[in-house]
Amino acid sequence: MRKHRNRRLDIALALGFAAFVALPWYRIDGGFFGFGWLANFPGDPAVAPGLLQIAAYGRWWLIVPVLLLVLAAAARVTQDPMRRGSLLAYAGAAGIGFLALQGLAIGFSGWTWTVSETLFGPLADGQLSMGAGAVLAALLFVLIFAFGLAERGALKGDAFIVGAISILVFLVTVFVFYPIGSMMVGAFQDFDGSFNPEGFGRNIVDPSIWSLDCLIGAGRCGVAWRTFWLAVMTASGSTLLGLAFALVATRTGFRFKKSLRLLTVLPIITPPFVVGLALTLLFGRSGVVTEAVSAMLGVEPGRWLYGLTGIWIAQVLSFTPISFLVLIGVVEGVSPSMEEASQTLKADRWRTFWHISLPLMKPGLANAFLIGFIESMADFGNPLVLGGSHGVLSTEIFFAVVGSQNDPSRAAVLAIVLLCFTLTAFLAQRLWLSGKNYATVTGKGDSGAHAALPRSVSIGVHALVIPWAMFTLLVYGMILVGGFVKTWGLDNSLTLEHYAQAFSVEFRDGSLAWTGVAWNSFWTTMEIALISAPLTAAVGLLTAYLIVRQRFAGRELFEFALMMSFAIPGTVIGISYIMAFNLPPIEMTGSALILIACFVFRNMPVGVRGGVAAMSQLDRSLDEASLTLRADSFRTIRKIILPLLRPAITAALVYSFVRAITSISAVIFLVSAEYNMATSYIVGLVENGEYGVAIAYSSMLILVMVAVIGGFQLLVGERRLRRENRIQSVAAVPASIHQEKTA
Amino acid sequence: MTIEAPGSVVFQNVRKQFGVFVAIPDLSLTIEPGTLVTLLGPSGCGKTTTLRMLAGLEHPTSGRILIGGKDVTMLPANERDVSMVFQSYALFPHMTALGNVAYGLESSGLKRKEARERAEDGLALVGLAGMGQRLPAELSGGQQQRVAVARALVLEPQVLLLDEPLSNLDARLRRRVRTEIRELQQRLGFTAVYVTHDQDEALAVSDQIVVMQDGGIAQQGAPRDLYELPASAFIADFMGEANVVACDIISVEGGDATIRVEQLTHRVPGRDIRPGPAKLAVRPNAITLKPASDAAFGGRITHAAYLGDHVEYEVKTAAGTLFVVDPAVERAISPSTEVAIGFKERGIAIISA
Numbered sequence A: 001m002r003k004h005r006n007r008r009l010d011i012a013l014a015l016g017f018a019a020f021v022a023l024p025w026y027r028i029d030g031g032f033f034g035f036g037w038l039a040n041f042p043g044d045p046a047v048a049p050g051l052l053q054i055a056a057y058g059r060w061w062l063i064v065p066v067l068l069l070v071l072a073a074a075a076r077v078t079q080d081p082m083r084r085g086s087l088l089a090y091a092g093a094a095g096i097g098f099l100a101l102q103g104l105a106i107g108f109s110g111w112t113w114t115v116s117e118t119l120f121g122p123l124a125d126g127q128l129s130m131g132a133g134a135v136l137a138a139l140l141f142v143l144i145f146a147f148g149l150a151e152r153g154a155l156k157g158d159a160f161i162v163g164a165i166s167i168l169v170f171l172v173t174v175f176v177f178y179p180i181g182s183m184m185v186g187a188f189q190d191f192d193g194s195f196n197p198e199g200f201g202r203n204i205v206d207p208s209i210w211s212l213d214c215l216i217g218a219g220r221c222g223v224a225w226r227t228f229w230l231a232v233m234t235a236s237g238s239t240l241l242g243l244a245f246a247l248v249a250t251r252t253g254f255r256f257k258k259s260l261r262l263l264t265v266l267p268i269i270t271p272p273f274v275v276g277l278a279l280t281l282l283f284g285r286s287g288v289v290t291e292a293v294s295a296m297l298g299v300e301p302g303r304w305l306y307g308l309t310g311i312w313i314a315q316v317l318s319f320t321p322i323s324f325l326v327l328i329g330v331v332e333g334v335s336p337s338m339e340e341a342s343q344t345l346k347a348d349r350w351r352t353f354w355h356i357s358l359p360l361m362k363p364g365l366a367n368a369f370l371i372g373f374i375e376s377m378a379d380f381g382n383p384l385v386l387g388g389s390h391g392v393l394s395t396e397i398f399f400a401v402v403g404s405q406n407d408p409s410r411a412a413v414l415a416i417v418l419l420c421f422t423l424t425a426f427l428a429q430r431l432w433l434s435g436k437n438y439a440t441v442t443g444k445g446d447s448g449a450h451a452a453l454p455r456s457v458s459i460g461v462h463a464l465v466i467p468w469a470m471f472t473l474l475v476y477g478m479i480l481v482g483g484f485v486k487t488w489g490l491d492n493s494l495t496l497e498h499y500a501q502a503f504s505v506e507f508r509d510g511s512l513a514w515t516g517v518a519w520n521s522f523w524t525t526m527e528i529a530l531i532s533a534p535l536t537a538a539v540g541l542l543t544a545y546l547i548v549r550q551r552f553a554g555r556e557l558f559e560f561a562l563m564m565s566f567a568i569p570g571t572v573i574g575i576s577y578i579m580a581f582n583l584p585p586i587e588m589t590g591s592a593l594i595l596i597a598c599f600v601f602r603n604m605p606v607g608v609r610g611g612v613a614a615m616s617q618l619d620r621s622l623d624e625a626s627l628t629l630r631a632d633s634f635r636t637i638r639k640i641i642l643p644l645l646r647p648a649i650t651a652a653l654v655y656s657f658v659r660a661i662t663s664i665s666a667v668i669f670l671v672s673a674e675y676n677m678a679t680s681y682i683v684g685l686v687e688n689g690e691y692g693v694a695i696a697y698s699s700m701l702i703l704v705m706v707a708v709i710g711g712f713q714l715l716v717g718e719r720r721l722r723r724e725n726r727i728q729s730v731a732a733v734p735a736s737i738h739q740e741k742t743a
Numbered sequence B: 001m002t003i004e005a006p007g008s009v010v011f012q013n014v015r016k017q018f019g020v021f022v023a024i025p026d027l028s029l030t031i032e033p034g035t036l037v038t039l040l041g042p043s044g045c046g047k048t049t050t051l052r053m054l055a056g057l058e059h060p061t062s063g064r065i066l067i068g069g070k071d072v073t074m075l076p077a078n079e080r081d082v083s084m085v086f087q088s089y090a091l092f093p094h095m096t097a098l099g100n101v102a103y104g105l106e107s108s109g110l111k112r113k114e115a116r117e118r119a120e121d122g123l124a125l126v127g128l129a130g131m132g133q134r135l136p137a138e139l140s141g142g143q144q145q146r147v148a149v150a151r152a153l154v155l156e157p158q159v160l161l162l163d164e165p166l167s168n169l170d171a172r173l174r175r176r177v178r179t180e181i182r183e184l185q186q187r188l189g190f191t192a193v194y195v196t197h198d199q200d201e202a203l204a205v206s207d208q209i210v211v212m213q214d215g216g217i218a219q220q221g222a223p224r225d226l227y228e229l230p231a232s233a234f235i236a237d238f239m240g241e242a243n244v245v246a247c248d249i250i251s252v253e254g255g256d257a258t259i260r261v262e263q264l265t266h267r268v269p270g271r272d273i274r275p276g277p278a279k280l281a282v283r284p285n286a287i288t289l290k291p292a293s294d295a296a297f298g299g300r301i302t303h304a305a306y307l308g309d310h311v312e313y314e315v316k317t318a319a320g321t322l323f324v325v326d327p328a329v330e331r332a333i334s335p336s337t338e339v340a341i342g343f344k345e346r347g348i349a350i351i352s353a
């Protein structure tokens, strides 16, 4: 056992020293994995390893982590296990802390903070961003810290578990909290990073954000209020429609109930701006409907679609299925016996509905409302397509950095405002609604039938649902057909031109040439989606395992923080990533890595949710049995938990793959010429007015995703354990995952 | 297969807290190698917690645990030389019976082939030879239980832990399986710690019984001692029903005491006691009843129930209401009859509280 501990520690220490000797300490311009640096290694100061940086190039401060590593090595030969554990934990913690501190404090040209300059005197030379050596060293300090805690008996002395938790916390800190923190700091900074509260002061009181002029009829309201107003309207609209759909699907004899449920798949496979795009083709200035109406009535085609009205319609179309999905559960959860009880108490159907069923659904309705609110606030694609430059917070943030204004401080302030709105809604959802759920799913097999709807309500919901469902079909039909029409409104003849332009291939000199304009971004998208999906699923499920199965200090806080990252709009993530990862200590902008990191940490909470749901249904004694059968926790996860979680794993994989393809809000900040993603390429097409190609590309993406989801469904559908129902319900998890979509 | 070296188990001042809740305040316990010791007590008294600390699934808040003389307090579960049979069996549903039994062997680093062979032997040991290819869901409850036992035993642990292993079986099967477990333990000679809340089960299988109450040990001893010489009213009641009546200890000589209940005097075993008022635990079957209207110590039958092989009476006396079990069904006494009460030789014990 002692041998075991020493072996893992030896490996960590060896790798730790290797990080200082065998790898370039700083970031390589041409990319580490280009291996161009091998030619000049180790002599060149740009690629020299840590030890050489200390000895030859005046980076004397790096001696501290080396000494801490030596301290850890000294702990290796300490006899008393408690002392040894403490030494390791202290060395590890100090190592991470120091690496972070020096990275933040010393930039390209010396001290970043004036305090340190006055304290320690000026530095001869600054430093580049962290490279392979520095990153490896940081990770190993985290592991050494974890080994130390494990040897002190933390979490029953399980080094794998302590290590996993430490690494996760470290990664989440680096990829979620550090960027958000940088963004907040960025609000007070100039371009060169110096402290300047002027930008913040100017922006936070800017009337174009906060003005309430529209209320007194003196012009437009500020963007914050407009966004808020839009979110309230969208949330009301989608909740109302979602409830109507849910009632029709569960409480009436409607003929097409089954196909209604298919609607819920739509928001998952639709890139968020596609609905807006389809609306443009229908009702835009030269849309089919607009043209037809103006020809018939002889009126000038209007621009009414471009603005809050259009965004509102697009958002209600996009988010009603989500609300539908949430509310099906709520409506079905109202115990029939309560309704029956009401009816035996001489209440008629109307009274039962109004006084019993509806009040019981109230918390569920509030939940759906808040989800719709957050979705609308976070939506970027539809406002971008339909809002023009007078959009909402998320698009304003975008234009504040990419447009002519280029005012990062303004972008940061807007992002903070947006974040406050969504986090408030999230907290309301979590704190106020938790424990208020009267929906009673007892598992006792509540018999009895749900009360039929009162006649007036029944007519009402049908009147809402049927036209809206037709409208949705029309819009989606538009997406599929749109790519085959030459120029909408002007020349409605059919053509394959758009598809050819996007996806043509040629045989040249005996080899295949991808000549279509879309291929480049398409393959990049596939590549990045394929890399990030398994990572997302792995990180998400590991986190779920830790949350469900391990008891560690701060577990609830950890879970809460993770779930909170749901409520961070993609735009905010995007802006915070470029603010955080554009300068030392960590530079990643323009790489594929930043896209992957963004996807993994943005989509991970979904994997966590699905994993938590699935894992709560696995009897805990299964893991414990495995542990008492001499398997360590790693083997337990591999041999017992993973096989039993297969449906949840597939769901997480599919979901993160699809999300990586469809998301736009964060991505649009992070793409580069080299790594362009499909969605941002399509948005570019839309901005150039190339609607045909854009919609052709979009429908192609939708088809790819349908194929992927269908394929996985087939694979998973056949895997069941004979006569074993303990885990069958896990297969239901994919459905619940839909609820978590946030644009 | 035999267990090479059955291990002893020692708990030294072990304390276990869950947050602020103290589940085990201060437990010290020694278990001899090669014995089967039962932890017996009402639900929630800390039996499972004690067992889980031994398995390494919980770590004590303070104190030490030794297995086979070695301090394992800080060792994780997978590095301890014990194995456990779970109340729910916890068979891995996606592995065959053979796969389940081989799992622990493979985890300990055995080659796949050898692990499978030894697993076959293990299954044969519990009478499931040839059933290895079935999934747990395709086995009956009793068979699942045996797979769980085989899975734990093939690791040849120093100590085998069983947490209410029979609670998911029907009553008829329970009796058979407990005999099988006991036979297996005696044949292979391993140390076993067996948790149950059923005193019949405990009496039937154990070398030693440890009765637990509120996270502590109420009494420890051989089954017979516990039954016949309970140390407290709690144990007397828990080890089968008992009437607790007030008595006077008149004299003590040697290992025996003379006591008096109302007008009745009787000699009972008793050490380390002094004359004076005390309490007596009287087993329901240690009381004799004879119809008589003017007995020195008498009472009146208030209730009688015929239960096939015995009759149960409630008798109202000056010392309180007594519960009596009489096997003599052929001469059942009808209610309202006045009876004379006598004590039998065994089944009467002085208790301290």
Ligand SMILES: Nc1ncnc2c1ncn2[C@@H]1O[C@H](COP(=O)(O)OP(=O)(O)O)[C@@H](O)[C@H]1O
Residues within 6 Å of the ligand: B018, B021, B023, B041, B042, B043, B044, B045, B046, B047, B048, B049, B050
């Ligand atoms: N993980 C835990 N967290 C908090 N309390 C626990 C935990 N496990 C057991 N307990 C408490 O400790 C006490 C003893 O439990 P246990 O050992 O399971 O009793 P039993 O004798 O029925 O097996 C009970 O009151 C129980 O509620």
Ligand SMILES: [Mg+2]
Residues within 6 Å of the ligand: B047, B048
């Ligand atoms: Mg128990």
